[in-house]
Structure formats: C-alpha cells, structure tokens
Amino acid sequence: MNARSNLAAFVAGLVFVLGLGIAGMTDPNKVLAFLDVGGHFDPSLMAVMGGGVAVCLVGYRLVLRRQRPALSHKFHLPRQTRIDARLVIGAVLFGVGWGLSGYCPGPALASVVTGAPSALVFVAAMFAGMGVFTRFQAATAAEEPVSEPDPELESTPAE
C-alpha cells in the first residue's frame, strides 16, 4: 500500500517536471520575461497555468466524486479559508524572490541536476528559508497560547 502510494507520488513528480521543462518554466530567463510586463514581456507562460488549470478544473471534479483516493483512506485537502496576513505576506515575499531570480520551487529543484552554481545556491538558500520558517512557526506558536485552533494541524499539504 505504502509502496504503491510512493510509486504514484514518484510518477506525479516525474510527469510534473517533464511538464515544467517542456513548458519552459525551467528557464529563469523565460520566467523573468513573463514577469517583465514593462519590458520584453513574453506572455506565453500564461498557457502553462491555463493548461494546468484546464486539466485540474475537470480532473479534480471527477476525482473528488470518489469516496476516497485510490491509495489513501481519505482526501487531505486544505481546509483553511481565511485570507489572512500570513497568506498575503508570504505571497509577497515569494513574489519578490521569484522576480529577483526567475525561480519558483519546482523549477529550482529540477535545475539542481544541471549542477549550475546559480541553481545550487538558490535551492540551498530556499531550504534555509524553509528552516527559518519552521523556527519562526515554533516561536510564534509558543507566543500565542490562545490562538485559534489550527485547521492545518492535521498536516494538510501546502496549497
């Protein structure tokens, strides 16, 4: 059971990265051109999101008709609905880093295989940033003993 769900995750990662590469997302110059609305704007990467969303809009609906996933006892979907400061500030920080580098997490991790120092430095720093967040999370949780019950305690994946 576990081996099969790990295999499914492996296949998802494989198909996902082939999509990124074919789309051009693994070239930071192309990504920066997509973000460069005031200059050499190249909107073609919009089609990546368009294609992905088109498949998921239909596919998710079909899959969620099932009682449960094929290899797990239940669906683990994010249940947070509040648009809070963390969401927006996090997206702002991510946007700055993305615009400075042309890397978001998936393409950056994929680019590690090139051995290019730029990709290695970015990914090492990215994991460091995630580590800093883990500490920040622990510190803020300790400071706010009466914070609202965290709907994510059940370890929903990031969405």
Place this chain on the structure above:
Amino acid sequence: MHAADLIRPTIGGLLVGTAAVVFLHYNGRILGVSGMAGGLLDGPQQERGFRASFLAGLLVGALALLLALPSSFGRSPASLPVLAVAGLLVGFGTRLGNGCTSGHGVCGTSRLSPRSIVATLTFIGIGMLTVFLVRKLGGGS
C-alpha cells in the same frame, strides 16, 4: 509572440495538470512543491515517504530532461548573492503563505479556492513589480 510559441507551454501545462490529477487520485493530496519540500523538513515522519518519492520523481525526470532536452534549462541572470537572498525569500515566503506556483497557482486556483486565487494574483503581481524595479534600479535595457 506567435501562436506557435504557445504550443510548448500548453503541452507543459497539460502535463503539470495531469500530474496534479494523478496525485489527487492516488494520494488524495494537492500537488504543491513548496509543501512537499518543506514537509520533508518539518512534517510528520509518516508523510516523508510520499514527499521524498515525489521529489525523487522530480529529480529523475529532470535528469531525463537534461539528457533529452538540455536547452530547456536556462541560467538565472541574477548574481549568486542575489540568488541567495531570493532563495531565502522563496523558501520562507512559500511556507508562510502555504504554497507556491504549483499548489496555489495551478491546484488551488482550479479548486476555486479564494486563498489560492489571492495568493496567485499577489505573487504574480509582486513578481512583475520586482522585475520592473530591478530593471529601473539596475538601469538595464
């Protein structure tokens, strides 16, 4: 931009979406790379297996890409110190905001999640603003 320039991004996007649907169908989860990577660091032990497997698939696929389609990889024009700062921001920001381009941008948007739509518009908008400012300050073309 010509219509032909949309062929590869569209095929790529369809594959990304397919991967996300496969992941939901079998594992019952949202395909979010930042969550998958971050969860390896601080997530529960019993969830490390699928996260590590996903990342292994991503790396094996990336190697295949490097062999079959090496031109798909480009190098960031940013300097190493800037890349280090950018990496820190992306790592911290995606964990704080609970997602990145995959989890919020593709999966969450498809679920019509208001959180994901707000996050996606925010990071794309801020990304555009950042590129604009870098260009202005850097005096680039």
